[in-house]
Amino acid sequence: MAKLVDPWDHHDWSSQQYVNQWAEGQDKREVERKEIFLLIARTLSDDSQAALTILDLGAGYGALTQFLLKHFPNSTALCQDGSEEMAKLGRERMEHLTGRFDYVLCDFSKPGWRQKIKGTFDAVVSAIAIHNVRSPEIIKSIYAETFLLIKTGGLFLNFDRMTPSREDQLAWLQDAGFRDVQSFWDGGRRALVGGYRG
Numbered sequence: 743m744a745k746l747v748d749p750w751d752h753h754d755w756s757s758q759q760y761v762n763q764w765a766e767g768q769d770k771r772e773v774e775r776k777e778i779f780l781l782i783a784r785t786l787s788d789d790s791q792a793a794l795t796i797l798d799l800g801a802g803y804g805a806l807t808q809f810l811l812k813h814f815p816n817s818t819a820l821c822q823d824g825s826e827e828m829a830k831l832g833r834e835r836m837e838h839l840t841g842r843f844d845y846v847l848c849d850f851s852k853p854g855w856r857q858k859i860k861g862t863f864d865a866v867v868s869a870i871a872i873h874n875v876r877s878p879e880i881i882k883s884i885y886a887e888t889f890l891l892i893k894t895g896g897l898f899l900n901f902d903r904m905t906p907s908r909e910d911q912l913a914w915l916q917d918a919g920f921r922d923v924q925s926f927w928d929g930g931r932r933a934l935v936g937g938y939r940g
């Protein structure tokens with residue numbers, strides 16, 4: 743797979759060394775995300791026994807997936823990422839959840855990426871991943887392909903940097919076909935935005 747390098751932030755997601763260093767740094771900050779992860783879980787369902795099928799886009803080592811699988815013990819998840827190193831780390835870190843998650847490797851900046859993903863999901867979530875592609879046109883196409891991966895009545899929640907703006911992200915979600923598009927949380931540069939597949 744081609745290198746996933748972010749020319750603005752100098753991320754090198756294909757490097758084992760970079761991924762391990764990033765994960766170590768993120769581990770120290772993971773506690774700060776618990777509240778937003780809990781909001782994501784509660785927005786997905788108020789029934790913790792729900793058997794949801796979840797797709798985590800740009801899942802990384804699975805921080806959000808792990809949280810959701812713990813919160814919803816009857817649910818399963820597919821972690822999508824473009825980095826083999828992240829998937830390797832995620833498989834190690836989620837060994838205790840074997841059988842309830844899997845990884846699929848594909849680059850969501852490339853049109854047609856969704857064809858690598860089988861089936862549709864009750865919920866698609868994403869944390870601090872989609873902004874990596876930077877281009878508004880590519881983010882719009884990610885939203886459009888994501889829409890097709892959601893079951894009728896299902897929900898997409900994207901916790902991310904709002905670049906260029908939250909209003910733009912909401913408009914792009916609307917254009918992709920989502921209904922009841924809204925900002926579920928606003929943290930300034932970051933927000934939780936999403937909508938339903940009607």
Ligand SMILES: C[S@@+](CC[C@H](N)C(=O)[O-])C[C@H]1O[C@@H](n2cnc3c(N)ncnc32)[C@H](O)[C@@H]1O
Nearest residue numbers: 755800801802823824825849850851869871874
């Ligand atoms: C900042 S990390 C966030 C990981 C995880 N969601 C979390 O919150 O801990 C960004 C993730 O997006 C993935 N990523 C970046 N660009 C991607 C692309 N074009 N296609 C698929 N995954 C990508 C990276 O490999 C990395 O795992």
